[in-house]
Amino acid sequence: MLEIKNLHVRLEEEDKEILKGVDLTVEAGKVHAIMGPNGSGKSTLSYVLSGRDGYEVTAGSATLAGEDLLEQEPEERAAAGLFLAFQYPVEIPGVGNMTFLRTALNAQRKARGEPEVSAGDFLKLVREKAKTLKIDAEMLKRPVNVGFSGGEKKRNEILQMAILEPRMCILDETDSGLDVDAMKLVADGVNALRDEGRGFLVITHYQRLLDHIVPDVVHIMAAGRIVKTGGPELALEVEKNGYHDLLAEAG
Amino acid sequence: MALPKAKQDATEAFLAQVTLPEGAAWASAARKAALERLRDMGVPVRRDEYWRFTRPETLFERPAPEAEVFVADEEPVFGAIDRLKLVFVDGVFDAEASDDPAMDGVEITRLSQAAAADIHWARELYGVLEARSHADVPRPLAALNSATATDGVVIRVTGKPVRPISLIYLHGDRTSDAVLHHLVRVEPGAEVTLLENGPAAARFNKCIEVDVAEGASFNHVRAQGRDHERRAVTHMFARLAARSVYKSFTLTANGVLTRNEAIVEFTGDDAVAHVAGAAMGHGAFHHDDTVFVTHAAERCESRQVFKKVLRNGAVGVFQGKILVKSGAQKTDGYQISQALLLDDESEFSAKPELEIYADDVKCSHGSTTGAIDETALFYLRSRGVPRGEAQDLLVLAFLAEAIEEIEDPDIAADILSRLESWLARRRD
Ligand SMILES: Nc1ncnc2c1ncn2[C@@H]1O[C@H](COP(=O)(O)OP(=O)(O)O)[C@@H](O)[C@H]1O
Numbered sequence: 205m206l207e208i209k210n211l212h213v214r215l216e217e218e219d220k221e222i223l224k225g226v227d228l229t230v231e232a233g234k235v236h237a238i239m240g241p242n243g244s245g246k247s248t249l250s251y252v253l254s255g256r257d258g259y260e261v262t263a264g265s266a267t268l269a270g271e272d273l274l275e276q277e278p279e280e281r282a283a284a285g286l287f288l289a290f291q292y293p294v295e296i297p298g299v300g301n302m303t304f305l306r307t308a309l310n311a312q313r314k315a316r317g318e319p320e321v322s323a324g325d326f327l328k329l330v331r332e333k334a335k336t337l338k339i340d341a342e343m344l345k346r347p348v349n350v351g352f353s354g355g356e357k358k359r360n361e362i363l364q365m366a367i368l369e370p371r372m373c374i375l376d377e378t379d380s381g382l383d384v385d386a387m388k389l390v391a392d393g394v395n396a397l398r399d400e401g402r403g404f405l406v407i408t409h410y411q412r413l414l415d416h417i418v419p420d421v422v423h424i425m426a427a428g429r430i431v432k433t434g435g436p437e438l439a440l441e442v443e444k445n446g447y448h449d450l451l452a453e454a455g
Numbered sequence: 456m457a458l459p460k461a462k463q464d465a466t467e468a469f470l471a472q473v474t475l476p477e478g479a480a481w482a483s484a485a486r487k488a489a490l491e492r493l494r495d496m497g498v499p500v501r502r503d504e505y506w507r508f509t510r511p512e513t514l515f516e517r518p519a520p521e522a523e524v525f526v527a528d529e530e531p532v533f534g535a536i537d538r539l540k541l542v543f544v545d546g547v548f549d550a551e552a553s554d555d556p557a558m559d560g561v562e563i564t565r566l567s568q569a570a571a572a573d574i575h576w577a578r579e580l581y582g583v584l585e586a587r588s589h590a591d592v593p594r595p596l597a598a599l600n601s602a603t604a605t606d607g608v609v610i611r612v613t614g615k616p617v618r619p620i621s622l623i624y625l626h627g628d629r630t631s632d633a634v635l636h637h638l639v640r641v642e643p644g645a646e647v648t649l650l651e652n653g654p655a656a657a658r659f660n661k662c663i664e665v666d667v668a669e670g671a672s673f674n675h676v677r678a679q680g681r682d683h684e685r686r687a688v689t690h691m692f693a694r695l696a697a698r699s700v701y702k703s704f705t706l707t708a709n710g711v712l713t714r715n716e717a718i719v720e721f722t723g724d725d726a727v728a729h730v731a732g733a734a735m736g737h738g739a740f741h742h743d744d745t746v747f748v749t750h751a752a753e754r755c756e757s758r759q760v761f762k763k764v765l766r767n768g769a770v771g772v773f774q775g776k777i778l779v780k781s782g783a784q785k786t787d788g789y790q791i792s793q794a795l796l797l798d799d800e801s802e803f804s805a806k807p808e809l810e811i812y813a814d815d816v817k818c819s820h821g822s823t824t825g826a827i828d829e830t831a832l833f834y835l836r837s838r839g840v841p842r843g844e845a846q847d848l849l850v851l852a853f854l855a856e857a858i859e860e861i862e863d864p865d866i867a868a869d870i871l872s873r874l875e876s877w878l879a880r881r882r883d
């Protein structure tokens with residue numbers, strides 16, 4: 205599904221290499237986790253994949269279902285099925301959450317040559333998905349993420365994911381700032397979307413989330429590289445011993 | 456007060472070109488008096504503090520610069536609103552195209568007829584609010600209007616007419632130089648909505664004097680025409696009695712030069728005035744909103760909300776003042792002026808002012824100039840919204856606070872659709 209090869213990325217503004225040769229393949233139907241200390245480049249990877257400005261790819265490639273991602277505009281990547289749940293969801297004053305969701309869904313459908321969703325069907329869809337995430341009508345009416353608590357913002361990201369039904373979902377520290385109940389809601393939301401055709405890349409700093417979203421593969425990222433790959437037990441090892449020993453071992 | 460020599464010379468040279476329209480004795484006297492006010496104040500010049508950001512010359516010097524007639528590619532605004540239409544073409548009333556002005560709750564006359572007759576309330580209002588206003592700041596182009604207006608509508612609202620009164624200003628002649636002066640008196644407890652749209656002329660000098668009596672309500676929505684080369688200088692004078700409500704919203708899209716002044720005075724307690732505007736400029740566009748609100752009564756609320764979207768070298772200006780006189784306790788004054796610059800070539804100048812002589816008041820003002828929020832833009836795009844559409848959404852979000860000032864949902868929806876299509880036409 206998602207194939208990243210030898211990806212090197214530097215910042216456009218400063219001459220600083222952040223990703224130093226990332227190799228990673230997420231197969232359809234699988235959940236991969238990336239763990240790693242702060243500053244190791246996890247968010248940078250997610251931003252580069254989704255097409256944010258300010259980064260320069262100096263080597264390597266990234267493809268989604270065989271299509272070159274790096275050549276595409278962010279909106280094209282989204283229409284192709286890539287979704288990033290932001291570590292810091294963005295507030296957009298003046299744009300209602302419902303308008304935002306409907307505009308996004310219809311824009312993606314249009315790009316794929318599918319008919320727009322009618323207002324009625326859309327409302328039904330949102331209500332249903334919002335209910336399972338315990339997002340109330342009031343939150344849907346408010347401007348995008350404005351005045352939302354940290355947990356509400358994260359749930360709103362998962363709501364967008366549930367509505368847009370991407371085939372490759374990247375979650376960047378969706379667990380940070382969540383209490384146990386909220387984390388459970390988010391994890392349930394993600395698990396409900398798990399299926400044969402969909403890949404997940406779950407970025408997290410802590411192992412906690414992975415108790416609820418059990419990964420197939422765990423990668424450890426440090427200083428812009430994947431330094432170790434293993435099964436779910438790797439996450440437990442991090443939890444127990446911290447990154448220090450692992451990194452020392454990886455050299 | 457003696458004028459500087461240069462200003463005096465410019466004024467005399469200009470006045471030598473001016474002839475006053477004919478009318479009944481009262482109208483002729485009012486026009487002559489207005490002309491004398493103009494002579495005393497002098498024509499505006501660039502060095503005047505009040506014209507610091509906008510060059511006044513082409514707004515009055517003769518002949519008016521020509522303006523190509525714009526052929527619209529969409530239905531005119533307010534088309535779906537049930538309204539009483541009064542049409543002016545290049546400043547000349549078009550009876551054929553206009554509706555019968557008879558409607559319950561309102562008496563409508565043309566200024567040219569009122570000036571020939573003696574309508575006492577019109578006589579007591581014509582040029583009166585304009586003349587009063589110069590005590591604060593000279594507004595010579597308003598005096599010029601009172602002196603030379605050839606026509607206008609004279610509206611006395613006695614009830615709650617079911618339809619808005621819609622003034623439609625068509626532009627057909629590239630050399631036209633139109634001067635209209637309207638009078639509105641809203642009697643106690645009465646309510647009216649006034650709509651205005653269209654470019655009016657190559658150059659348009661328009662003045663409205665509105666007297667809103669106790670408990671009465673005046674609602675105003677205007678959309679200035681999209682002709683790229685048109686010029687306009689407009690003044691809206693409002694005098695608000697106790698418990699009255701005044702709301703005015705203006706959409707300006709295009710036009711090479713526009714100066715819109717709103718001069719509002721609270722003379723009775725517990726009244727409300729909201730003045731708002733959205734201006735959309737692309738390229739050769741200079742738009743100036745100048746607002747002066749005087750609180751001379753207690754517990755009145757004033758709100759100024761002005762937003763400008765500028766691109767490709769467009770220029771926006773906002774001068775807004777809240778004057779709270781001593782004794783105007785519990786005044787609630789709010790003012791915001793904001794520009795969204797879509798590129799580095801555009802610019803916005805703002806001069807917000809508060810002058811307060813009462814101690815128990817709540818007044819705030821703010822002014823910002825900013826660009827599109829790139830983070831928000833990326834967020835939208837990452838959800839699949841194409842760049843152009845995403846930018847438009849953010850622009851409309853920026854304008855929302857001004858558009859919310861339009862009370863009628865159908866009119867608001869109509870204005871919103873104009874903004875959307877203006878943006879859509881300019882998508883990269
Ligand atoms: N736009 C940027 N400007 C400056 N430094 C950046 C920028 N983006 C990322 N970095 C730097 O790159 C490194 C990786 O950051 P990030 O990808 O956010 O790490 P993580 O998500 O793993 O905590 C950090 O040292 C961070 O300071």
Ligand SMILES: [Mg+2]
Pocket residue numbers: 246247248291376377
């Ligand atoms: Mg991060």
